[in-house]
Amino acid sequence: MAEAPGMPAGAARESRGSRVERWSFYAAFGVLGGAAVTLLAAPTVIVLITSFTSAYTLKFPPPGYSVRWYRALWESSPEIVAAAVLSLKVAAVATAIAVVLAVGAALALARQRAAWARILDSVFMSPLMLPLLALGLALLVLFSRLGVELSLTTLVIGHVALTAPYILRTTTASYVQLDPTLLECARALGARPWFAFRTVTLPLVAPGIAAGAFIAFMASFDNVAISLFLSDARSEVLPIRLWNIIESSLDVRAAAVSGVLIGATAVLALVMERIVGLSRHVR
Amino acid sequence: MGVTLDRVTHRYGGTLAVDDVSLVVQPGELIVLLGPSGCGKTTLLRIIAGLLGQSAGRAVIGDQVVDALPPNERGAGIVFQNYALFPHMTVAANVAYGLRARGAGRAAAADAVERMLRLVRMETLAKRYPRELSGGQQQRVALARTLAVSPKVLLLDEPFGALDKNLRLDMQIEVKRLQRELDVTTIMVTHDQSEALSMADRIAVMNRGRIEQFATPEDIYDAPATPFVAAFVGTTNLLRGRLAAAREGFRVELGGGALWLREASPCAGEGEVMVVVRPEQFRLDPEGAEGLAATVRMVLPHGPFIVYELSLADGSTLKVTAGRGGVAHRPGPGDAVRAALVPGARVPVFPA
Amino acid sequence: MTRGGPRPAEAWQLALPLALFFVVFVFAPLGLLGLVSAYNEPELRTMGLAQYAKFFGDAFNVNILVQTLALALKTTLLAIAIGYPLAYLYTLAPRRLQRVLLLVIVLPLLTSAVVRTFAWIVILGRLGIVNSALQTLGWIDAPLTLLYTPTAVVVALAQIEMPLMVLPVITALMNIDPNLTQASAVLGAGRWRTFWAVTLPLSVPGLLAGCLLVFAAAASAFVTQTLIGGGRHMFMPVYIYQQAIQVYNYPFAATLAVILLVSVLAVVTVVNVLGRRSRGFVHG
Numbered sequence: 074m075a076e077a078p079g080m081p082a083g084a085a086r087e088s089r090g091s092r093v094e095r096w097s098f099y100a101a102f103g104v105l106g107g108a109a110v111t112l113l114a115a116p117t118v119i120v121l122i123t124s125f126t127s128a129y130t131l132k133f134p135p136p137g138y139s140v141r142w143y144r145a146l147w148e149s150s151p152e153i154v155a156a157a158v159l160s161l162k163v164a165a166v167a168t169a170i171a172v173v174l175a176v177g178a179a180l181a182l183a184r185q186r187a188a189w190a191r192i193l194d195s196v197f198m199s200p201l202m203l204p205l206l207a208l209g210l211a212l213l214v215l216f217s218r219l220g221v222e223l224s225l226t227t228l229v230i231g232h233v234a235l236t237a238p239y240i241l242r243t244t245t246a247s248y249v250q251l252d253p254t255l256l257e258c259a260r261a262l263g264a265r266p267w268f269a270f271r272t273v274t275l276p277l278v279a280p281g282i283a284a285g286a287f288i289a290f291m292a293s294f295d296n297v298a299i300s301l302f303l304s305d306a307r308s309e310v311l312p313i314r315l316w317n318i319i320e321s322s323l324d325v326r327a328a329a330v331s332g333v334l335i336g337a338t339a340v341l342a343l344v345m346e347r348i349v350g351l352s353r354h355v356r
Numbered sequence: 357m358g359v360t361l362d363r364v365t366h367r368y369g370g371t372l373a374v375d376d377v378s379l380v381v382q383p384g385e386l387i388v389l390l391g392p393s394g395c396g397k398t399t400l401l402r403i404i405a406g407l408l409g410q411s412a413g414r415a416v417i418g419d420q421v422v423d424a425l426p427p428n429e430r431g432a433g434i435v436f437q438n439y440a441l442f443p444h445m446t447v448a449a450n451v452a453y454g455l456r457a458r459g460a461g462r463a464a465a466a467d468a469v470e471r472m473l474r475l476v477r478m479e480t481l482a483k484r485y486p487r488e489l490s491g492g493q494q495q496r497v498a499l500a501r502t503l504a505v506s507p508k509v510l511l512l513d514e515p516f517g518a519l520d521k522n523l524r525l526d527m528q529i530e531v532k533r534l535q536r537e538l539d540v541t542t543i544m545v546t547h548d549q550s551e552a553l554s555m556a557d558r559i560a561v562m563n564r565g566r567i568e569q570f571a572t573p574e575d576i577y578d579a580p581a582t583p584f585v586a587a588f589v590g591t592t593n594l595l596r597g598r599l600a601a602a603r604e605g606f607r608v609e610l611g612g613g614a615l616w617l618r619e620a621s622p623c624a625g626e627g628e629v630m631v632v633v634r635p636e637q638f639r640l641d642p643e644g645a646e647g648l649a650a651t652v653r654m655v656l657p658h659g660p661f662i663v664y665e666l667s668l669a670d671g672s673t674l675k676v677t678a679g680r681g682g683v684a685h686r687p688g689p690g691d692a693v694r695a696a697l698v699p700g701a702r703v704p705v706f707p708a
Numbered sequence: 709m710t711r712g713g714p715r716p717a718e719a720w721q722l723a724l725p726l727a728l729f730f731v732v733f734v735f736a737p738l739g740l741l742g743l744v745s746a747y748n749e750p751e752l753r754t755m756g757l758a759q760y761a762k763f764f765g766d767a768f769n770v771n772i773l774v775q776t777l778a779l780a781l782k783t784t785l786l787a788i789a790i791g792y793p794l795a796y797l798y799t800l801a802p803r804r805l806q807r808v809l810l811l812v813i814v815l816p817l818l819t820s821a822v823v824r825t826f827a828w829i830v831i832l833g834r835l836g837i838v839n840s841a842l843q844t845l846g847w848i849d850a851p852l853t854l855l856y857t858p859t860a861v862v863v864a865l866a867q868i869e870m871p872l873m874v875l876p877v878i879t880a881l882m883n884i885d886p887n888l889t890q891a892s893a894v895l896g897a898g899r900w901r902t903f904w905a906v907t908l909p910l911s912v913p914g915l916l917a918g919c920l921l922v923f924a925a926a927a928s929a930f931v932t933q934t935l936i937g938g939g940r941h942m943f944m945p946v947y948i949y950q951q952a953i954q955v956y957n958y959p960f961a962a963t964l965a966v967i968l969l970v971s972v973l974a975v976v977t978v979v980n981v982l983g984r985r986s987r988g989f990v991h992g
Contacts (some may be wrong), residue, residue: 091898098899099800106797109790109874112867114812116827117819119837123830132835174726181722197726200734202920202976204928206945207965210952211737214744214962234734237726257407258440260427262454263505272453276444288818295820297931301949312822312931319826319935328830331823338819342811352810355817355875 117335124325124332131323142329150326156314163225163300163310164293167232168240172286175237179244180274184253194245198238205235209302216303223305231299236289240282243354247281248274284354287345291338357418357508357541358383359404364413366399366565373399374410375565381509386535386542388552391562392588397545400562401511404543406430417508428457433507437514439498441486447473447497448482454505472500475534492523499534510535512544516551528555549589553577561585581622583706586632593638593674596708599629608705612669613648615697620705628708635677637701640664640693647696650674652687662686666695738969745962752959759963776927776944777971779861783926784873784919786866791873791918796907798874799881813878817871825932828864829855832936856938864936869925873918880914881907916983920976927972944968 119133124142126135146153178197182190200208212231213223221227251274259269300310309317311330318327345351359381366374374396381387389397402408404415406427414421422430433454441450451472452465460468473479476496486494495515502510515531516524532555535542546552552559553573560570561584569581580586587594597610605618608631615631623629641647650666653673657680664687666674676695687693697703748758763769798809816824831837832854839851854860884907892902930945937943944964952961 094898094900098903102793102796102800105790105793109794109797109870110809110812112790113794113816113870116824116831116867117816119830120823120827130835131830131833133830133837133840174729177722178726181720193723193727196730202924202972204924204945204965204968204972206928206930206948207741207969208734208738210948210961210965211741212733213952214958215733215737215740218740230733233729237729241726252438252440254436254438254440255442257405257427258434258436259442259453259457261405261407261430261432261434262457262501263428264453264457265428268457272457273442291818295822297822298928298945301930302952312820315820315822315826316931316935319822319829323829327826331820331826334820334823339815342815342818346811352807352814355810355814 120328120331121335124328126325126328129325131325131328142325143332146326146329146333152309153311153314153326153330156309156311159308160294160311163228163232164290167229167236167293168286168290170229171233171236171240171289172282174233175240175285176244176282178237179241179248183245183248194241197241200235201238205296205298206301208234209299212299213302223303225308228300228303228308228310231303232293232296235296235299236293239289239292240285243281243285243288244278246354247278251277280349281354283349284345284351287341287349287351288355358385358416359509359541359543360416361400361404362414362416364400364403364410364415366396366403366408366410368399372565374403377413377565377567379560379567379570381541381543383541384539385557386532386544386555387558387560388556389543389545389560389562390549390552390589391547393547395562396565397547397562398513401434401513401543401545404509405432405434405511407434431508432511433502433505433509434511434513435495435498435502435515437517439486439494439518441494441497441501443486445485446482447478447484447486447489450486450497451501451504453501458505468504472504475503475537476500476530491519492527495519495527496530499531503534503538503540507540510540510542512542514546515544516546516548524551531555553589561588563588578702580632580704583630583632586704586706591635591675593633593635595631595633595672595674597629597631598627599623599705600626606705610668611648611650611672611674615648615703617697617703617705623705623707625707630706630708632704632706633697633701635663635675636661637698637703638674638676638695639698640676640678640687641696642687643692643694645694645696647694648674650693650695652689652691652693655687655689666693741962742966744959745966747959750957750959759959760967762960763963763967772942772944772947773967773971775858775941776968777975779858779865779933779943780923780927782862783865783869784922786862787870787873787922788915788919790866791870792877792915794870795874795877795881796903798878810878813871813874816868817875821868821929822931824868825864825935828860828867828932828936832860832864855936856940858937858941861933861937861941865926865929865932866922868929868932869922872921872925876914876917876921877911878914880911880917884910913983916979920979920983923975923979924972927968 123131123133123135125138125140126132127137127139127141128135175197178193182194182197185191209231212227216223216227255273255277256269259273260266264272295312296310297312297316300313304310304313315327315330318324318330342351359379361377361379364374364377365372377396377400389400391397399408403410404417406422406425410423414423416422417431442453445453448466448469451469452460455465455468469482470479473482476499478493478496478500481489481493486497489497512531516527519527528551544555553576556573558570558572559576561568561576563584569576569585571579571581576585576589580589583594586592595610597608597615599620600607600609602616605616606620608615608617608629610631620629639647643649648668650668652664653667654665656663656665658677661677661679664676664678666676668674674695744752745759746755746757748754748756794813798806798813801809829836833839834851834853836854838854839848842848843851888906888910889902892906897905928945930949933941933943934946945968948961948964948968951957951964955961
């Protein structure tokens with residue numbers, strides 16, 4: 074094609090001020106954001122490295138590397154293993170109960186605009202905002218007034234209250250995104266409510282429920298504030314055991330426990346990301 | 357099977373979405389509910405499907421009053437505007453859904469699925485998921501899914517709204533073919549008048565929850581019952597004027613001139629009136645001839661015909677279309693012309 | 709109208725089990741907590757406001773409350789300072805990098821808070837990375853005491869709770885119509901002006917939501933407060949724990965819990981009211 078007649082010889086250039094303005098902007102956010110990413114990730118990495126130390130102290134960088142603290146954890150720390158098993162048990166049972174309760178509530182409340190539904194929703198979400206320590210103490214007072222001995226059951230009850238909001242939130246979010254015409258369509262095609270729920274609602278909301286259950290499980294597994302008041306003298310959950318170790322002796326086994334927890338969390342999170350798109354449900 | 361609506365009214369909160377609508381649809385007929393958004397046409401469709409309980413009135417499908425029946429027992433099949441295909445099921449599973457919901461076995465459902473997919477020419481894509489299909493293909497699947505349960509009445513909610521223009525015509529022909537072939541009573545909702553005019557046996561034009569006119573496409577276009585119908589269907593000049601009886605008919609004074617009409621309906625009383633003239637009912641003559649004196653403002657070539665925008669002596673504007681070929685006189689902007697009615701033009705007159 | 713969802717009558721039934729659970733195991737106990745705080749002595753004999761008088765009559769107690777709220781406030785501000793640029797960087801990043809970034813933000817949230825607190829002990833300890841780096845550089849001779857200081861608690865908490873700030877801000881930033889910032893650019897505003905005049909104001913609802921989460925979490929972060937703060941710096945959660953489990957003074961522990969609860973809820977309510985205003989402003 075021939076050149077258009079009357080083209081000017083040179084092209085206009087961006088002014089220097091504009092260039093400086095643009096670069097300073099991206100440089101500022103790049104540096105600050107990059108620093109934040111480092112700050113977010115570095116501590117975890119440092120603990121992971123420390124857990125492989127060969128020394129008796131938490132010196133960083135470690136003077137040498139070994140897996141001795143992991144072996145110590147596995148071979149000669151039955152109380153830590155017992156605490157981990159108890160934590161897993163409590164988190165699993167509490168999450169299972171919370172799923173049943175919270176999914177029902179989410180289905181009921183997600184599409185309601187009425188005031189009572191909105192109030193109920195924020196009530197159910199309140200444990201995320203409350204100081205859980207206060208709830209733990211309150212439950213302890215309730216159980217002692219009622220003459221109920223502390224047990225696995227009392228611990229699980231406390232954990233249901235703290236896990237339910239996570240499941241409620243993710244389930245509500247995926248249910249709201251579910252196109253209501255899909256359900257209407259199922260009904261118009263002859264499906265009874267239960268059949269439509271089983272074949273349309275549940276499969277499409279399941280990733281949200283699973284993501285919520287996973288986050289809830291991790292929150293329960295990590296909880297100290299409630300367990301502090303509700304576990305009986307014999308049963309100690311892992312985070313409290315770990316807290317005790319760190320507070321009293323700074324035993325390097327704490328680093329090994331941390332290493333296991335970091336690894337397990339990362340693996341589980343990546344698996345959940347693959348299956349249900351975890352990160353989409355956290356936002 | 358026919359569908360009858362008897363004095364159906366529906367309120368959303370304080371507003372009347374459907375206001376005392378009665379409608380009789382004959383078996384095998386395709387009718388279109390046409391109107392601007394918010395006129396209540398979709399609400400009416402959802403009431404028939406049982407997705408919405410009306411505030412008052414009765415709905416009859418066949419010879420059964422269905423108001424007490426939930427959607428799954430009405431026998432009304434509905435295709436939604438966004439098709440509402442189940443994203444987690446294959447095409448085949450989508451089409452089988454209604455049959456499975458009624459307790460059909462796997463084998464029986466599979467037979468029906470194959471038959472329906474062949475009907476909509478989608479048999480090769482049975483194992484695909486909805487997200488892998490084009491808009492037109494998704495619509496075929498949605499149709500097959502609805503037709504698979506042999507509905508007594510087929511409800512279509514803006515069925516072509518999501519398709520691009522070229523595909524739209526193909527699917528209109530396809531739907532019309534299926535409807536004829538299966539002889540299924542069909543009620544379709546749209547805001548697109550050309551779609552309504554080309555597909556419907558009869559059109560119900562709706563406005564503010566009421567039916568303004570229920571008639572064949574020809575009557576809707578040529579003999580609109582209200583100024584709203586006239587303005588909504590097709591392009592129209594709404595002209596205010598004074599009607600007076602004259603020799604062999606009537607005379608309407610408007611725009612600084614006058615038009616002669618053979619008859620005046622629905623309003624024949626003398627006085628202020630609104631005359632509805634379609635652009636193609638005018639003819640342009642050179643100055644000096646009969647008709648309204650006007651000046652050409654703009655000329656817009658529009659494919660097979662040309663649109664002229666004129667201004668009349670009193671400053672009001674007039675749209676006139678003329679064919680492209682065979683016109684000796686082709687005025688340009690600024691030219692003075694005369695606009696006269698073509699012989700035999702039926703021009704409705706309404707009280708102003 | 710509820711399209712497709714359960715009708716209100718059925719909705720009640722589905723929400724009922726969780727509602728019952730909350731009545732019995734959240735509200736009843738919290739009510740009881742209030743009741744217990746209204747007893748004058750640990751043996752729960754006479755009722756009165758003696759515990760509250762004791763709390764507010766003693767500068768030591770009031771100071772603990774003030775320190776706790778101040779800790780939460782400082783943590784929140786620091787979390788904004790670090791978290792907001794990260795959230796903004798996320799929105800600028802290409803899609804693939806966004807996935808990685810999101811995982812970097814979410815993973816700490818799922819990792820045990822005890823572990824993440826422990827990480828700060830390793831970093832700030834006498835043999836930790838900060839002290840060894842400073843010594844290697846020759847800037848100091850003996851290790852500094854970094855742990856067990858109020859500043860250390862703020863820094864560690866801000867890092868630990870940062871994801872709670874970043875996630876809502878990302879959501880708010882992603883919800884901003886890109887046409888708005890483009891319109892600002894076409895109208896002649898530079899990147900900085902567009903950020904201050906358009907992006908930042910429109911992300912306020914997310915920012916406030918993040919502030920609430922971080923504030924509430926920091927005020928009741930028992931583990932981090934005790935491990936990083938050490939025994940010398942007392943905050944409300946530890947105080948409650950001591951009074952209940954070690955001193956067995958239930959009325960006073962209950963009083964402390966009620967006061968902490970009311971303080972946090974008061975802040976949450978005020979911020980929520982502000983938030984509702986800013987949301988009305990964002991959505992016109």
